[in-house]
Amino acid sequence: MRVLIFSWEYPPRIVGKLAHYVNNLAKELVKRKIGVYVVTFHDYLTGCRREANNIITCRVSNPVRTHIGVLTWVLTLNQEVERIAAEVYYNSKRQISLIDVQDWHFIPAAVTIKKAFNIPFIYSVESIEEHRSHGANSPFNLSIKSIEWLGTFESCRIIVKSEWMKNEIIRFYNVPTEKIVVIQPKSQEWIGRILQIYNEATKDVGGYI
Amino acid sequence: MGRTLRVVMFSWEYPPRVVGGISPHVYYLSKSLAKNSVDVYVVTCDFPGAPSREIVDGVHVLRIDSYKNPAPDFATWIYLMNMNMRKEAAALIRSLNGEVDILHAHDWLVASATIGLKHIFRIPLIATIHSTEFGRRNGIHTDYERMIHETERWLTYEAWKVVCCSNYMISHVAWVFGVPSDKLVMIPNGVNIADFQISFNKEEFRRRYALPEEKLVLFVGRLVYEKGAQVLVEAIPKVLSKVNAKFVIVGDGYMRNPLLKRVHEMGLTHKVLFTGFVDDWTLKRLYNCADVCVVPSLYEPFGITALEAMASKAPLVVSDTGGLSEIVEHDHSGVKVYVNNSDSLAWGITRILLDPAHAETLKENAFQKVMREYDWNGISVRLRQLYSLVHEEYLRGSWKPK
Numbered sequence: 115m116r117v118l119i120f121s122w123e124y125p126p127r128i129v130g131k132l133a134h135y136v137n138n139l140a141k142e143l144v145k146r147k148i149g150v151y152v153v154t155f156h157d158y159l160t161g162c163r164r165e166a167n168n169i170i171t172c173r174v175s176n177p178v179r180t181h182i183g184v185l186t187w188v189l190t191l192n193q194e195v196e197r198i199a200a201e202v203y204y205n206s207k208r209q210i211s212l213i214d215v216q217d218w219h220f221i222p223a224a225v226t227i228k229k230a231f232n233i234p235f236i237y238s239v240e241s242i243e244e245h246r247s248h249g250a251n252s253p254f255n256l257s258i259k260s261i262e263w264l265g266t267f268e269s270c271r272i273i274v275k276s277e278w279m280k281n282e283i284i285r286f287y288n289v290p291t292e293k294i295v296v297i298q299p300k301s302q303e304w305i306g307r308i309l310q311i312y313n314e315a316t317k318d319v320g321g322y323i
Numbered sequence: 324m325g326r327t328l329r330v331v332m333f334s335w336e337y338p339p340r341v342v343g344g345i346s347p348h349v350y351y352l353s354k355s356l357a358k359n360s361v362d363v364y365v366v367t368c369d370f371p372g373a374p375s376r377e378i379v380d381g382v383h384v385l386r387i388d389s390y391k392n393p394a395p396d397f398a399t400w401i402y403l404m405n406m407n408m409r410k411e412a413a414a415l416i417r418s419l420n421g422e423v424d425i426l427h428a429h430d431w432l433v434a435s436a437t438i439g440l441k442h443i444f445r446i447p448l449i450a451t452i453h454s455t456e457f458g459r460r461n462g463i464h465t466d467y468e469r470m471i472h473e474t475e476r477w478l479t480y481e482a483w484k485v486v487c488c489s490n491y492m493i494s495h496v497a498w499v500f501g502v503p504s505d506k507l508v509m510i511p512n513g514v515n516i517a518d519f520q521i522s523f524n525k526e527e528f529r530r531r532y533a534l535p536e537e538k539l540v541l542f543v544g545r546l547v548y549e550k551g552a553q554v555l556v557e558a559i560p561k562v563l564s565k566v567n568a569k570f571v572i573v574g575d576g577y578m579r580n581p582l583l584k585r586v587h588e589m590g591l592t593h594k595v596l597f598t599g600f601v602d603d604w605t606l607k608r609l610y611n612c613a614d615v616c617v618v619p620s621l622y623e624p625f626g627i628t629a630l631e632a633m634a635s636k637a638p639l640v641v642s643d644t645g646g647l648s649e650i651v652e653h654d655h656s657g658v659k660v661y662v663n664n665s666d667s668l669a670w671g672i673t674r675i676l677l678d679p680a681h682a683e684t685l686k687e688n689a690f691q692k693v694m695r696e697y698d699w700n701g702i703s704v705r706l707r708q709l710y711s712l713v714h715e716e717y718l719r720g721s722w723k724p725k
Contacts, residue, residue, distance in 0.1 A: 177477045180469040182398070189402035190474065193435050196409075197442035204445070204724045222406040223439070229413035230443045256393035257403060 115211045116149035117312065118199055120220035122188070124154035124171065132240045135299060136216055140169045142305040148312075151202050153195055153220070162198065172198045185257055188219045195223040203231065211316045214238055214273075218258060221265040228268060234315045237269035239279060244286050263287050270315050273297055273308070328710055329362040330425045331412065333433035335404070337367035337384065344512075344627060345429050345453055350379075351515055355703035357381035361710070364423075366412045366436075368404065387411040398471060405436040412436065416444055424714045425449055431456075431471060434478040441481060445724045447717045449709070450482035452492065454624045457499045461622075476500040483713050486706075488512040488625045489646035495624075510706055512646075513699040514630035519607055529612045532596060533569035538676045540568050541613035541637065543606065543628045544620070546576030551619035551642065553578065554665050556585050556595070558619075561669035563594065566676045570595045573609065610635035615675045615682070621663050623647050629657075630697050633689040638682040640671040650697075656689040 119140060123133040140150045144167060151162075156173040164170050174194035181187040203210050213235040215224045224235040243258040266272060266287045272294045274280050280294045297307045332353055336346035353363045363382045368389035369375065375386045387408050394400035416423050421444050428437040428450045441448040456471040457463055463472050479485050479500045486508050487493045493507045526535075533539045540562070544550035552572060559570055572582070572595065579597065586595045601609070610616065616632035618641040625646035632639050633650075639657030641647040651657035658674055661667035675682045695701075717723060 177480070178470060178473045180466050180473055182396070182467050182470055185395075186399055186402055186470060189399070189406065190435055190477075192406070193439040193442070196439040200443045200445070222409070225406075226409045226413050226439055226443060229410050230417055230440075232417070253393045253395040254399075257395065257399060260392040260403075261406075 115312065115316065116151070116206060116209055117143065117211055118151045118153055118202065118213045119216065120153050120195060120199075120213060120224060121216040122155050122219040124152055124173075126159075127154070127156055130240075132216055135240070139305075139308070141167055143309075144168045146305070146309060148309075149206075153198055153202075155191060162202070170202075172202065174198050183254065185254060189222065192220060192223040192226075195220050196226055199223065199227055203227075212236060212312060214312075215265065215269070216240060218243070218262045218265060221261050221268075225264060225268045234270040235268070236271045236273055236311065236315055237265040238273045239283065240275070242279075242282065242286065244282070266293075269293075271295055271311055273311060275299055326422070327360055327362045328425070328707070328714065329364075329419070329423050330356065330427055330710060331364040331366060331416065331423050332427045332429070333366050333408065333412070333437050334429040335368050335389075335401070335432040337365055337386075338379075339373055340368060340370040344625075345432075348453070348512060349429060351513060351699045352703060352706065353382040354380040355513075355699040356707060358700070359703050359707055361703075361707055364415065366408060366415065368408075385411065385415055396467075398467060401432055402435055405433060405439075408433065408436040409439045412440055413443065416440065416446075421446075424717075425710050427451070428478060428482070429453065431475040431478055434474050438478065438481045445722060447483040447713050448481055449484050449486060449713060450478050451486040451488070452479065452496050453488065454492075455495065455499055458495060458622065458624060472499075479506075482506070483716070484508050484709060486510050486709070489649055491645045491649065492624050508709055510702060510709070511697055512625050512627055512630070513697050513702040514627070514634050514693060516634045516694060516698055518603075519610060519631065519634040521607055521611060523608060523611075525612055528608050532571050532609070532612070536567060538566060538568040538614040539612055540570045540672060540676075541573065541609055541616045541632075542571070542619075543573045543609075543616070543631070544618070545574050546572070546578040546582060548578065549620060549622040550574075550576075551621050551663065552582055553585070554619045554621075554642075554663055554668055555617055556582055556589075557665035558669040558672065559586075559591055559594065560589060561666065562672050562676070563591075565673045568594070568614075568672075568676065571598060571609065571613075572596065573598050573601050573606065575599050606631075607635065610637050613637040615640055615672055617668070617672060618642065618647060619660075619668055620644060620647065626650055630693055633657075633686075633693040633697075636686045636690050638675045638686045639689060640668065640675060642668070651689075655685070656692050657685055 121136040123129040143150045151170045153172045157175050160173050162172040176191045178190045213224050216238050217240050247255045266289045334349040336342045357363045366385045369386040389404045392403040426437050426446050426448045463469050479502045616637040618629050623645040629650045641651050642662045643659040644662045653659040658671040660671040
């Protein structure tokens with residue numbers, strides 16, 4: 115199995131706790147013989163390389179340097195994510211099993227790639243805009259929420275880290291309950307459950323692609 | 324090549340959605356390409372009442388859902404619209420088994436959609452730059468403008484070839500984005516000449532606008548600063564001191580009220596008629612009745628009204644700037660005057676109105692030129708040659724997917 119993980123933060127670029135989570139996830143997957151490509155942002159460490167731990171990192175920077183906010187920055191960064199993901203796709207004989215998108219930033223790229231190559235994606239939720247912005251509903255927050263909604267709609271599965279988040283996503287985005295999987299990162303069965311969901315997704319068991 | 328060349332064109336406007344000049348440009352261009360046996364798809368934004376899929380004059384049109392996401396400002400809306408455009412166009416290209424030879428983008432408004440698709444499907448991208456943020460704003464002054472400017476630069480960087488509609492725009496794009504000259508291709512804007520060949524009762528139509536003894540001076544353009552209607556208004560008394568004329572000003576914009584006020588102050592309200600927007604039917608007849616058509620722009624990347632006047636055999640007076648400088652040769656296919664100079668403009672108008680024989684020569688030469696260089700059919704053939712050239716380079720290279 116070959117998996118692309120999209121995350122806007124990854125060591126050495128650490129913004130919040132997502133970077134460590136994704137790093138840990140990638141390490142555990144590699145131990146279980148999964149080919150892992152982490153696609154992430156870095157301003158100058160760009161390109162694909164195989165790290166000492168056998169994780170392949172692909173870092174891109176933003177071709178548009180000036181921005182009016184995080185939203186336009188994210189929206190133009192997605193084309194570089196698409197470019198490097200396509201590069202991995204063509205260099206690995208078009209054998210990509212699935213994409214795991216961490217939070218909202220690279221949902222646009224995952225959606226385009228799904229439509230282009232019929233590769234399923236999983237939307238893994240660390241946090242949602244409703245909580246980050248404390249319910250603010252300016253056009254800026256609504257834009258981000260609309261991208262998160264697109265992720266819930268186009269993904270084949272949604273992985274959350276708590277029952278509470280599952281209920282929040284159902285409440286907020288009206289997602290059918292069976293589409294959401296709760297896998298607690300600290301639990302014993304964590305990586306086993308993640309792998310199980312990956313396997314189901316590639317076999318289209320969810321039926322949502 | 325086993326099958327016909329297939330192109331997917333991207334434009335944020337296509338009829339019935341008309342915001343500016345890109346919409347008619349893409350309409351006529353795609354239609355003429357289809358006539359010249361290119362398989363053309365146009366991906367564009369939706370419009371109330373227009374179907375999401377249809378075939379227009381041999382062109383496959385896909386209108387995407389473009390108002391799905393709330394957005395805080397215009398540029399963010401554009402990037403979000405591009406996200407939706409990428410998604411729907413990716414599904415379209417997949418449905419064609421990825422068998423698309425060229426992606427063609429019109430302006431930064433579709434930059435991120437076409438750049439993403441270029442890399443995902445590895446299809447060469449051609450970009451037409453109709454105007455630049457630098458030109459529209461007369462420089463870059465804010466982060467917002469710089470972001471758009473850099474997005475335009477990014478599009479020219481990602482494009483295999485960059486098309487501009489005038490040599491003026493070629494040199495502007497080369498300078499402002501640092502595009503190497505071998506990447507730049509000049510293919511002019513066109514006009515559908517047949518549309519302007521109409522027969523009707525001229526006297527009767529003309530009566531609605533001017534007295535029989537008045538010459539008819541026509542201005543067509545948005546009433547905004549860079550189109551220069553204010554220069555024409557200042558020239559009016561200077562023309563009237565030499566020849567009796569009526570000035571018909573077609574178009575609308577934020578300068579309409581200041582211009583009306585100025586005409587009133589001059590005591591010339593009986594000599595100037597502001598029509599506002601007019602429909603195509605009326606516009607074509609106005610061109611055909613005009614004794615002179617004036618294009619006094621201060622900034623003009625191309626100057627499509629000049630072509631429309633030439634196709635209608637209306638003698639032309641243009642300011643010597645931008646694309647207009649190339650379309651008109653002074654005293655051969657029209658009269659050129661100094662930019663933003665009402666004395667010079669009055670001189671040009673009077674020269675044509677007082678010398679009908681000269682006017683006759685100018686409009687005949689202009690008509691020959693428009694037939695020779697600005698007919699959509701000829702233009703689409705030039706573009707098809709560019710498509711083929713890029714396609715052949717692509718086939719020889721190693722970027723194409725294995």
